[in-house]
Amino acid sequence: MRKKDIEKQNCIKNSVVQLMLEEGFQGTSIAKIAKAAGVSPATVYIYYENKEAMLREIYKEYAENTFQYMLENLSPDMRGEEIISELIRRYYLFIIDNKEVFHFTEQYSSCPILKSNCGSMRGPANLNQLLTDLKNKQIIHNYSNDNIYAILFSPVKSIAIKSYDTESVAAERLDELVFMLQKLLLKE
Amino acid sequence: MRKKDIEKQNCIKNSVVQLMLEEGFQGTSIAKIAKAAGVSPATVYIYYENKEAMLREIYKEYAENTFQYMLENLSPDMRGEEIISELIRRYYLFIIDNKEVFHFTEQYSSCPILKSNCGSMRGPANLNQLLTDLKNKQIIHNYSNDNIYAILFSPVKSIAIKSYDTESVAAERLDELVFMLQKLLLKE
Amino acid sequence: MRKKDIEKQNCIKNSVVQLMLEEGFQGTSIAKIAKAAGVSPATVYIYYENKEAMLREIYKEYAENTFQYMLENLSPDMRGEEIISELIRRYYLFIIDNKEVFHFTEQYSSCPILKSNCGSMRGPANLNQLLTDLKNKQIIHNYSNDNIYAILFSPVKSIAIKSYDTESVAAERLDELVFMLQKLLLKE
Amino acid sequence: MRKKDIEKQNCIKNSVVQLMLEEGFQGTSIAKIAKAAGVSPATVYIYYENKEAMLREIYKEYAENTFQYMLENLSPDMRGEEIISELIRRYYLFIIDNKEVFHFTEQYSSCPILKSNCGSMRGPANLNQLLTDLKNKQIIHNYSNDNIYAILFSPVKSIAIKSYDTESVAAERLDELVFMLQKLLLKE
DNA sequence: GATGAATGAGAGTTCATTCAT
DNA sequence: TATGAATGAACTCTCATTCAT
Numbered sequence: 001m002r003k004k005d006i007e008k009q010n011c012i013k014n015s016v017v018q019l020m021l022e023e024g025f026q027g028t029s030i031a032k033i034a035k036a037a038g039v040s041p042a043t044v045y046i047y048y049e050n051k052e053a054m055l056r057e058i059y060k061e062y063a064e065n066t067f068q069y070m071l072e073n074l075s076p077d078m079r080g081e082e083i084i085s086e087l088i089r090r091y092y093l094f095i096i097d098n099k100e101v102f103h104f105t106e107q108y109s110s111c112p113i114l115k116s117n118c119g120s121m122r123g124p125a126n127l128n129q130l131l132t133d134l135k136n137k138q139i140i141h142n143y144s145n146d147n148i149y150a151i152l153f154s155p156v157k158s159i160a161i162k163s164y165d166t167e168s169v170a171a172e173r174l175d176e177l178v179f180m181l182q183k184l185l186l187k188e
Numbered sequence: 189m190r191k192k193d194i195e196k197q198n199c200i201k202n203s204v205v206q207l208m209l210e211e212g213f214q215g216t217s218i219a220k221i222a223k224a225a226g227v228s229p230a231t232v233y234i235y236y237e238n239k240e241a242m243l244r245e246i247y248k249e250y251a252e253n254t255f256q257y258m259l260e261n262l263s264p265d266m267r268g269e270e271i272i273s274e275l276i277r278r279y280y281l282f283i284i285d286n287k288e289v290f291h292f293t294e295q296y297s298s299c300p301i302l303k304s305n306c307g308s309m310r311g312p313a314n315l316n317q318l319l320t321d322l323k324n325k326q327i328i329h330n331y332s333n334d335n336i337y338a339i340l341f342s343p344v345k346s347i348a349i350k351s352y353d354t355e356s357v358a359a360e361r362l363d364e365l366v367f368m369l370q371k372l373l374l375k376e
Numbered sequence: 377m378r379k380k381d382i383e384k385q386n387c388i389k390n391s392v393v394q395l396m397l398e399e400g401f402q403g404t405s406i407a408k409i410a411k412a413a414g415v416s417p418a419t420v421y422i423y424y425e426n427k428e429a430m431l432r433e434i435y436k437e438y439a440e441n442t443f444q445y446m447l448e449n450l451s452p453d454m455r456g457e458e459i460i461s462e463l464i465r466r467y468y469l470f471i472i473d474n475k476e477v478f479h480f481t482e483q484y485s486s487c488p489i490l491k492s493n494c495g496s497m498r499g500p501a502n503l504n505q506l507l508t509d510l511k512n513k514q515i516i517h518n519y520s521n522d523n524i525y526a527i528l529f530s531p532v533k534s535i536a537i538k539s540y541d542t543e544s545v546a547a548e549r550l551d552e553l554v555f556m557l558q559k560l561l562l563k564e
Numbered sequence: 565m566r567k568k569d570i571e572k573q574n575c576i577k578n579s580v581v582q583l584m585l586e587e588g589f590q591g592t593s594i595a596k597i598a599k600a601a602g603v604s605p606a607t608v609y610i611y612y613e614n615k616e617a618m619l620r621e622i623y624k625e626y627a628e629n630t631f632q633y634m635l636e637n638l639s640p641d642m643r644g645e646e647i648i649s650e651l652i653r654r655y656y657l658f659i660i661d662n663k664e665v666f667h668f669t670e671q672y673s674s675c676p677i678l679k680s681n682c683g684s685m686r687g688p689a690n691l692n693q694l695l696t697d698l699k700n701k702q703i704i705h706n707y708s709n710d711n712i713y714a715i716l717f718s719p720v721k722s723i724a725i726k727s728y729d730t731e732s733v734a735a736e737r738l739d740e741l742v743f744m745l746q747k748l749l750l751k752e
Numbered sequence: 753g754a755t756g757a758a759t760g761a762g763a764g765t766t767c768a769t770t771c772a773t
Numbered sequence: 774t775a776t777g778a779a780t781g782a783a784c785t786c787t788c789a790t791t792c793a794t
Contacts, residue, residue: 131272530718
């Protein structure tokens with residue numbers, strides 16, 4: 001008996017994510033995925049029950065990763081400025097450094113049919129807790145979590161997607177955005 | 189529903205947009221579009237060169253509509269608060285009232301291959317002009333247009349997509365968001 | 377617009393029946409059928425909704441044909457001997473002359489899954505009526521229709537399937553069988 | 565259910581027969597058989613050279629069983645009525661009690677490709693001997709063995725397959741059939 | 753002997769598009 | 774202009790079988 005090859009599954013995952021970036025949803029067929037991963041189409045079905053389950057599982061894994069990445073540098077004794085700065089900058093970095101993964105999760109979660117079958121994740125819960133704590137400690141204004149959430153992460157996503165000519169310009173934009181959101185959210 | 193020429197083309201457009209919402213990209217095949225529009229598949233090719241061109245043209249038309257809708261209630265003599273409020277609320281209303289169209293344009297513009305062949309539009313130019321004017325008149329802070337743009341429109345999109353239990357909760361969230369952005373962007 | 381080509385549909389039907397005889401159920405794939413019929417696999421789906429529906433429709437048509445063929449030479453003024461003789465000999469002839477069709481209907485009706493979705497047919501009803509009449513007229517013994525039915529048609533099927541060395545031997549067997557069943561069923 | 569060697573092979577055999585009844589030929593894949601038998605697909609190939617050989621071997625075994633079952637209650641000193649009654653009733657009972665096995669052998673023997681590779685069996689020879697003896701002893705009429713064979717076993721098969729509402733109706737039909745065939749075949 | 757992983761071939765079906773009317 | 778018929782290519786997925794352990 002051959003053991004299940006984790007490397008092979010990783011090949012498949014990477015191929016899925018890469019193809020989704022390069023060719024979009026339409027280009028992400030089982031045949032193309034298999035060829036890109038260097039396996040037979042039938043092999044894909046050893047690791048995933050079907051195409052939909054495959055995309056869902058990969059999505060859930062990467063989506064969790066995103067939240068973990070964002071939160072992992074936070075510590076409870078940081079000041080408000082630092083927390084906001086860190087959250088935004090980590091998210092920005094994640095998008096830049098994981099272009100393909102980010103694009104895949106965005107594509108996936110924008111498709112309502114796929115998203116609906118997806119259950120819930122632990123990431124957002126942690127983040128909600130963090131925001132509630134900051135409000136209780138009178139560090140940030142008492143806005144609704146939905147709005148804080150939206151204003152913290154949607155804009156940074158917008159500017160991270162844009163491709164600026166030089167890195168210095170991009171850094172400038174990011175600094176400014178951090179400044180804006182600190183001013184908006186922090187008390188005093 | 190079937191009269192002539194333009195009527196028929198509108199049927200096709202509506203079917204495309206509706207199918208894209210109901211069944212996603214995969215469910216939007218020429219055959220299904222044609223059946224939903226009450227025409228033959230071959231007829232679609234009288235109005236559009238091919239499927240890609242069809243999607244592109246419909247996208248461009250609707251994308252322009254969005255900007256037009258957002259800007260059409262603005263007048264030069266409005267106060268800063270009103271301008272910001274109006275921009276955000278109009279965008280929110282547009283998303284709510286044109287769920288299908290909004291979803292279609294989002295889906296489309298998130299697909300890199302499709303988007304690339306799409307050229308530029310007039311809508312954003314007008315908006316950029318507006319923002320620049322407001323900054324010159326010392327009404328809003330001198331942030332970069334990219335960041336203003338991102339912070340004005342991404343968050344509202346986020347909360348418009350969410351489905352709240354009651355309309356009053358949704359209205360509350362929107363009011364708060366308007367308040368936040370007014371505070372952030374307006375001088376004094 | 378091209379008109380639906382009845383000749384093409386007949387080609388498909390013939391290919392199905394022939395392949396079922398030559399290669400059995402397993403050999404009857406859409407691809408093989410299409411190739412044998414000289415059309416594209418996709419064309420098959422213009423004439424039939426799917427494979428199961430295709431087999432079902434072809435079956436029903438041919439099954440009706442069988443009954444019609446058996447009954448079409450009977451007239452109300454025939455004597456009991458003639459009726460029994462004619463029924464058996466016509467059925468025998470049908471099997472010999474329509475080997476492929478007969479084999480197809482047998483294959484089909486022996487598969488419980490397929491058969492179940494098949495509804496009812498007019499043929500058996502007519503035959504039941506005939507048997508009941510003969511019993512009422514005191515021409516044949518008052519056995520249950522099920523048993524008469526079984527004893528009239530199952531044995532002839534058995535010997536028709538067998539391949540005898542010469543036709544004369546086959547004819548002898550058939551004559552004997554007719555004689556046996558006349559003796560069994562007829563009064564006096 | 566899993567002990568060793570023969571136990572395992574029996575598991576496979578049972579799964580084959582059961583699946584063939586439940587899902588027909590198409591549903592009887594090696595993978596499904598293996599899963600139903602609680603073994604690996606590869607294990608099937610330890611006991612059988614390939615799928616076709618597997619079906620053939622199982623068929624031959626069960627087909628022999630059928631004849632053995634039918635003949636095993638006969639003794640040379642039985643009267644003609646008893647012999648005919650016993651043959652028919654045993655066959656009927658076999659079909660009812662071994663629905664799955666019966667269905668499997670029927671399915672198998674109706675497929676021309678499979679059947680051809682199947683050689684001859686000992687069962688029919690014994691039966692032919694029995695019939696010839698009865699004719700020599702002037703117990704039954706001197707009809708050809710083919711016709712006797714056909715008329716003895718085809719009708720009972722027909723009515724055994726039918727599903728009657730109550731057992732008493734089924735028993736009635738069977739009694740009548742036995743009576744008919746005794747009258748037809750026995751001298752005096 | 754026994755297994756789960758692996759696969760090329762092929763299954764049924766739908767695709768975007770063109771053809772003939 | 775408008776159509777339903779027609780199709781080669783591609784789709785998702787399963788097949789019987791073999792491989793490596």
